[in-house]
Amino acid sequence: MHPVTAEVTQRIVERSADRRAAYLQEVEAARAAGPGRGKLSCANFAHAFAALPGSDKQRMRDPSAPNVAIVSAYNDMLSAHQPLERFPAIIKLAAHEAGATAQYAGGVPAMCDGVTQGRPGMELSLFSRDVIAMATAVALTHDAFDAALMLGICDKIVPGLFIGAAAFGHLPVIFVPGGPMTSGISNAEKARVRALYAEGKVTREELLDSEMKSYHGPGTCTFYGTANSNQMMMEMIGLHLPGSAFITPNTPLRDALVAAAPKRAVEIRNGSNDYTPFSAVVDARSLVNAIAGLLATGGSTNHTLHLIAMGRAAGLELTWEDFDDLSRVTPLIARVYPNGSEDVNAFQAAGGMAFVVRQLLDAGLAHEDVATVAGPGLRRYQTEPFLDQGRLVWREGTAASLNRDILRPVDDPFQAQGGLRLLDGPLGRAVIKTSAVKPEHLVVEAPAIVFDDQEALLAAHRRGELNRDFVAVVRFQGPKANGMPELHSLTPALGVQIDRGYKVALVTDGRMSGASGKVPAAIHVTPEAADGGALAHVRDGDVIRLDAPNGVLEIKVPREELMRREAARQSERSDRGYGRELFGWMRRTAGRADAGACTLFEAA
Structure with missing residues (x-):
């Protein structure tokens, strides 16, 4: 061991x-x-098996069956x-x-x-x-x-x-x-069409055709x-x-x-x-x-x-x-x-x-x-x-990989370390998936552009405002704020900026999809902005450093100065419609991300 x-x-x-x-x-x-049905009264028993076929009813009368x-x-x-x-x-x-x-x-x-x-x-x-x-x-x-x-x-x-x-x-x-x-079309082709759509170079019909050939x-x-x-x-x-x-x-x-x-x-x-x-x-x-x-x-x-x-x-x-x-x-x-x-x-x-x-x-x-x-x-x-x-x-099973581009032995891995890392620093604790990020993108230091929801970032991308080095801070996306949705729709837009040669990273108290890929993303930041976290105090232009190899998530603003700033307030949003009104108690009682963002257990 x-x-x-x-x-x-x-x-x-x-x-x-x-x-x-x-x-x-x-x-x-x-x-x-002992088995539950052995403790059932006759009336309980009859209710439990009333709809079974006759032969199964007879079998259920045997307490050992x-x-x-x-x-x-x-x-x-x-x-x-x-x-x-x-x-x-x-x-x-x-x-x-x-x-x-x-x-x-x-x-x-x-x-x-x-x-x-x-x-x-x-x-x-x-x-x-x-x-x-x-x-x-x-x-x-x-x-x-x-x-x-x-x-x-x-x-x-x-x-x-x-x-x-x-x-x-x-x-x-x-x-x-x-x-x-x-398997449908290749993943490379699917990603290519998504990137072209994010740049406005293919139509929605072409995008839909590609997606339907993938999910088929x-x-x-x-x-x-x-x-x-x-x-x-x-x-x-x-x-x-x-x-x-x-x-x-x-x-x-x-x-x-x-x-x-x-x-x-x-x-x-x-x-x-x-x-x-x-x-x-x-x-x-x-x-x-x-x-x-x-x-x-x-x-x-x-x-x-x-x-x-x-x-x-x-x-x-x-x-x-x-x-x-x-x-x-x-x-x-x-x-x-x-x-x-x-x-x-x-x-x-x-x-x-x-x-x-x-x-x-x-x-x-x-x-x-x-x-x-x-x-x-x-x-x-x-x-x-x-x-x-x-x-x-x-x-x-096979003791040797049949395709070393997909599977390799432990003594000749793709990377010496696993695909997840903990980040820590003045902005809080976060995790990052490093396995799909190219080594040259694992450290990013750039000015912050702050967004309070994912649509604001996508709108800025459509307006051409993201053609520069930046760290996108997308806050008020934690469990207490809005149920911690995945922000996978940001991946194509941010990926386009990386492909254009800019240094780009994402910092958020929300989640990314399990399919999140090449964009370096500090996610699940805790405490979240809606729960007194430092993300609520970040402003446009603050320099943020994401250093995955060293497990660092920092802001080039003294902690005392950062926390003296007035905290941003979550913008007006609807908590009603699409069933969201039924989940208000869960938003109020959800635990921190590093405790599982769970509503069922008391905090450790």
């Missing part, structure tokens, strides 16, 4: 000791109480979630073959960040994670289940399902993904953003069946993996010799494994929020310092768009998660001695699923 990986893990254990002990005590009390919950984020607005429509029928049949029953316990909402980017609905996106967690708890609180399957893929959905499942940590829980869509069918968007980072993390934590992440939907292999999930859930239920509850899989070691995977693959910055909230749900306290320290020793071994030119299908073909797991374990950068839903030990996840005459089997 690498000494830094071991040290970070140990300090998480020590920091979390009291909270984790309390969590495990609650889990044990629920486990000791397991019942598996299905919690699904299905809708056909999200291409990634559209395939989930077929999964319950597959799961129910497979459960029946295993001597069990399965019930669709409940649905959770799932919104598409790709649809809501730059729109008012994006202000609900981050908080939808906490709504999903609560909806998951509602689904499972019927207390009639021996295990649970979580069907969800995209940005806030997997973290939300995870947080909700953690409240039922005595149950075995398996996450069942749907897989990526097949069922499955997860194929760039390596938050959705695909989710799938990577579920493998690293051990909550998927091995190799499930990146098998395309509506294929025999995908269907076989879906059918295998309830059968495995039955095998690891309470009372079996292989009992493996959620609380046993998710511990300090498995979360460190998730961070290692995130860093090694250049994954989404959104997980500097989500993983902290997910850990808190299981009694574990992660910090941005943990990410930063692990990033210093975890090399970047994958380049997947936007960090490279190829998509997740090419990543899978080059060796995929089996290669990544093997490399991290061999280098001592991930913990092997963990519990997983597939059995003890993370080595199981260096295998890949195959169909052998229709039977699902697992074989060892």
Whole structure:
């Protein structure tokens, strides 16, 4: 084990000791109480199974016959979630073959960040994670289940399902993904057309034609953003069946993996010799494994929020310092768009998660001695699923990269350090994704241009006012201000200015997309401007220095002078419409970004 990986893990254990002990005590009390339906009265029991077919009703009368919950984020607005429509029928049949029953316990909402980017609905996106967690708890609180399957893929959905499942940590829980869509046009071509549109050189019709050739069918968007980072993390934590992440939907292999999930859930239920509850899989070691995977693959910055909230749900306290320290020793071994030119299908073909797991374990950068839903030990996840005459089997994955432009071994990485860094200084604490930023852009010192919303920056770009070196400060974008929307629509405009040869960076208390790329961006700045943060005191012309290699975010104004200035006030904006009025309590109660920007837990 690498000494830094071991040290970070140990300090998480020590920091979390009291909270984790309390969590495990609650889990044990629920486990000791036994399967929920054994405690149901006759009337409760009849309500719970009234709609089951007759044969399943008879099976449910046997208290030893397991019942598996299905919690699904299905809708056909999200291409990634559209395939989930077929999964319950597959799961129910497979459960029946295993001597069990399965019930669709409940649905959770799932919104598409790709649809809501730059729109008012994006202000609900981050908080939808906490709504999903609560909806998951509602689904499972019927207390009639021996295990649970979580069907969800995209940005806030997997973290939300995870947080909700953690409240039922005595149950075995398996996450069942749907897989990526097949590849469309090249990512380079997609980015080229977007840049031309930002410069006014192609029409909206041409842009739409390009986008539709990229996002063209069922499955997860194929760039390596938050959705695909989710799938990577579920493998690293051990909550998927091995190799499930990146098998395309509506294929025999995908269907076989879906059918295998309830059968495995039955095998690891309470009372079996292989009992493996959620609380046993998710511990300090498995979360460190998730961070290692995130860093090694250049994954989404959104997980500097989500993983902290997910850990808190299981009694574990992660910090941005943990990410930063692990990033210093975890090399970047994958380049997947936007960090490279190829998509997740090419990543899978080059060796995929089996290669990544093997490399991290061999280098001592991930913990092997963990519990997983597939059995003890993370080595199981260096295998890949195959169909052998229709039977699902697992074989060892490739030990060598099949495309070194996409995947490399730890001893010959793309970068010696991981793709995320912590920034600190008079403006607050922030994180930056460095894996897609060219080395010459990792340090930027330039005058600030201050904007109070993203549309103001885009308007300045359209007026030609950004043709110079500058640091764009986009404030009042934090969780308390407006729900912390992603600001991905700024990437093409700022990228154009970089391509023109200007020194450009972004500093914001908002989020960038998991697909954020070449623009150096200090994001999640905390404290946020709406909560007394220093960003509220920045003025046009203040010189700001973003120094990613040294972890510095500073302003060339003495701290005393900066904070003596009158704080800017958030401009008039609507908190109503598009459902935003229903989320006011979440804006008021949201925690800081470095605590997960969560509404569900008390501050650490």
